[in-house]
Amino acid sequence: MKLEPFLSGLCFGEAPRWHDGRLWFSDFYIHQVRAVDESGKAETVVEVPGRPSGLGWRPDGTMLIVSMTDRRLMRFSTGTLSREAELGSLATGQCNDMVVDGHGRAYVGNFGYDRHAGEAQRTTCLIRVDPDRSVHRAADDLLSPNGTVITPDGGTMIVAETFAHRLTAFDVAADGTLSNRRLWATIEGCYPDGICLDAEGAIWVSDPFGHRVLRVLEGGRITHSIDLAPRGAYACMLGGQDRRTLYVITNSGSGPAMADKRDGRIEVLRVDVPGAGWP
Template identity: 55%
Template sequence: MRTMKVLIDGLAFAEGPRWRDGKLFFSDMHAHQVLAVDMAGRREVICEAPGRPSGLGWLPDGRMLVVSMTDRKLMRLDRDGLKMAADLSGLAPFDCNDMVVDARGRAYVGNFGFDLHGNAQPRSTTLVMVAPDGVARIVAEEMMFPNGMVITPDGKTLIAGETFAARLTAFDIGADGSLTNRRVWAELGSSPPDGICLDAENAIWVACPTKSEVIRVKQGGEVAERIKVETDAFACMLGGPDGRTLFVATAPNSNPEQCRATRGGRIETTQVEVPRAGLP
């Protein structure tokens, strides 16, 4: 049994954790902020994001990209603040969500596809790719809430969690960023995926909110490990000095009003044997 330790608490709802430059960057989605925290728990506000931030990534020149959910935009953090990198409202039918950015600066952005918190019926949606010049296009359709995503170390494969299909789906990445050769990487049964991260043995850690756990999944669906958390696990990231710290974003639920009122969100950590790999 692994022991989970609380790195920081008092968050509204943490999402999109990313390890970079000795810190964990993440979105406090329902507090409309992007923050960073070091291994000692010292936090700092990176920027305010009124449109509700989610997925994070970086361009090759080091500028941060931030998904702005409710206005369905991809934002870029310049020296003078957040600027619009791309308007996705014509390509994403509902709120945007998580994202992975490849080594060339191409951002792959998922979206809900329907009003989850308004209790609408789930329906399929799109996965959008934004090139570094801001040109956006749909690269996959009929996705059941594309959520967490990873890119393998060779840059040739993107794997996305489809929350409402309870599976991980893989694509080949073309020279122009196109996604082809769609296939099921792993069926997850009763464990719908949220945020995910990849390790050096090509296994994927998956945050499973409905099960209050993170699981380590091998290609084909074998679950190699389960780690329970006290509330619900919504995202995970490998990082730390040796890449073996598993950061888990947890919260009692994802309801915006309740999250802002209770501030029950946390970043929790545990140590694992296999270090991170690939992106994010």
């Protein structure tokens, strides 16, 4: 199995999402949310001064965007970007990825500490923002909560804890609260970043430092491992009209030094099992 080039010239892509017939993604060092159709035609949708990351949509079509550096959740509707919620009281590091569920609730991760400034690792929380704009602590003691998926029935959430080398699951109650925390999979030597779920319940995992993308079953068995060396995989999404195209965002490195480069790419692979659930 080999990925094929799809879109090049990105600065640092993040949070690919299949929505309304296009792949949407953040290019965060140039402060842009972009969308590209299956032919490869791309456009800039909105610029986010605080550096965009996680993306999602509420059932009414409102787009939500994580604003990393000012630790905010933004909304983009009818051509206007506005503040939805302040997250700084709970986020101990820059905000990052997000999943928006079928009820319009946004679950936002944050790094917890500044790795690039040499700060020591510490755990942080996952933040939930409800449609009424109220902000809640959804889960504690997560180590770099990153990519997040929700199963098609809305009942289970799985979070990638990047520097803990694991995927962690929770039950999701009707009011959005999380409980029954449990280990979904430990992946030794893997730093799970962006993830996406397929219809067989497997998770595709981007592993930036392992230079690969993996398909993992609950319990940790790896069914597919695609080598990308020397490039790293930072996020992935199952999209296309049949949701059988795996889009993988890759780059030559990460961190602030990437702001002056244009090494980012989106690469693609056709797979047998379609995407499912959220995002």
